[in-house]
Amino acid sequence: MLLNKIHLFNFRNYDEQQINFNKSFNYLYGNNGEGKTNVLEAISFISFGKSFLNSSEPDCVKFDTMAFDVDGVYENEVGTEYNVHLNYDSIQKKKTFHLNKEKVTRWSNDIFGRFPVVFLSPHSLEITYGNPSERRKFFDILLAQTSRVYLDFLRNYVRILKQKNALLKNQLNGNAMPGKEFRNLLNSVNEKMTEYASAILIRRFELLNKFKGYFTESFSFLTQKDDIPNIRYYCDFFDTDNYIQNEEVITDIEEVQKAMKEAVERKQAEEMARGVSVVGPHKDDYIFRLTKNTNKAFELKNFASQGEHKTFVIALKLAEYHFLNDSLGNAPLLLLDDLLSELDSERVSKIISHLKNYGQIFLTTTGTGYSKELKEFYDEGNINYFKIENGKVVD
């Protein structure tokens, strides 16, 4: 997919700005706070429905105005254009999408996964440094884009989890229902939850198996050392190690359901006492490991250097790109927000030399410092420079 142009109205520090993009490389530069990243954030709104930086919509409305609009024109491989329009109205607190002028009622069906984007920014380091929820989010978004069925299971799971927590809390806070009704209802909720949870676990595990190949390749490209990275799915109620060792996928959903059912029964007293659900894939994690040439494996989260974290995250993101490209049959846009300034020059050269293997690229940085290196790989017609100053493209 290509993004031919974008039109911003009252978005962040932009009044009104149209930007026509290059089909290969878009180099956005300017001082910090002038609005480079805002362009990337606007792209995330029309491809993803929300901000990659987790900003709330009201924060994106220009000061002293009531609404913002982002209007983009995408083009697919065979030249068909798609117009995606997002309006956010801060008075009605409402987001409205239009695809080719038609109102989108079911966003996840019509938009999600159709205009894939991979976003790499300093913020992405949260994937390795942050809480398990950051890692689950990374993989969930990846998986949901390639499977609506997964997205549906995930939504249902989130909903039933809320229902269960409400049920446990009500019972604790004196809004209790009679014991027999409560037990029957808790069993029903647990059963439903187990059904969704098992479907989620099996799909996450299957995805990780596929993803690992992409990841190992990206990682070895970025580093000369013999470090071997690994990602392990950690589930509290189901032992995945046997499957990992034998490189198998989990096929027996009943086995997973049984394991979760038993775990829920074991923890029932704790759940009732605390008024919160403690078993399920909302507690799972992805463990990142690195085996050094000293043959000692260690957990990234606790022992890795900053450089190792960065290499891991960049490898994850490049793998995300290739994975989406292959599974959707549709090249994602690659958004690189202020990435290069964080890396040593050797790795920068390496990444730059590699970028031409990717589709359309949007890079933000403070100066024009990388233009010389880029010239080696991109003809003049294949790169556009945009100087951004105070919410305007000035050059």
Added chain:
Amino acid sequence: MLNISDTLETLVTELTKLPSIGRKTAQRLAMFLIKQPREEVEKLSQALIEIKDKIKFCKTCCNITEDEVCKICSSDKRNGASICVVEEPQDVYAIEKTNEYKGLYHVLHGRISPLDGVGPNDIRIKELLYRLEDDEKNNISEIMLALNPTVEGETTILYLSKIIKPLGIKVTRIARGIPIGSDIELTDQVTLAKAIEGRVTIL
């Protein structure tokens, strides 16, 4: 904001209590009513009072009716061995329109949702159990659950099947599938996946 009239304000406040009526819509409705002739407004207020005075819930199936027992429950042309359980009265009308179902109904008036403070005792489950336990007279052989395929609908289905099962009555649920007249190609993945899951043997 300037309060023009307390009477108007009271009406607007009452109207906003209705489902999916926001303040803006309530104000528009109120202004509309102010401009209507007196007899029109009288007709409306009369109709509102009458639904409270005349409309009751059927003693048997809990559907809305003007009699003690509704027309469906009191009909001798219906198959009393089957009860179709639905969430709301409008679901009864939807199924009746198909002309395909000849059994009886039971209206729950909601679905279980602890998040909204709705437990099993807040909807008409007790009334359903009463009908089933009174089985000598009723001779019910099948409960067909026709609830919405939401997380709450699904949970309610599971809850009902758990408490009905010990009574030895067959419990079924209506199938989820591809809408008639639509192409498989155009059906969304989730509906398609559910349809595959609920496939039936033909040979």
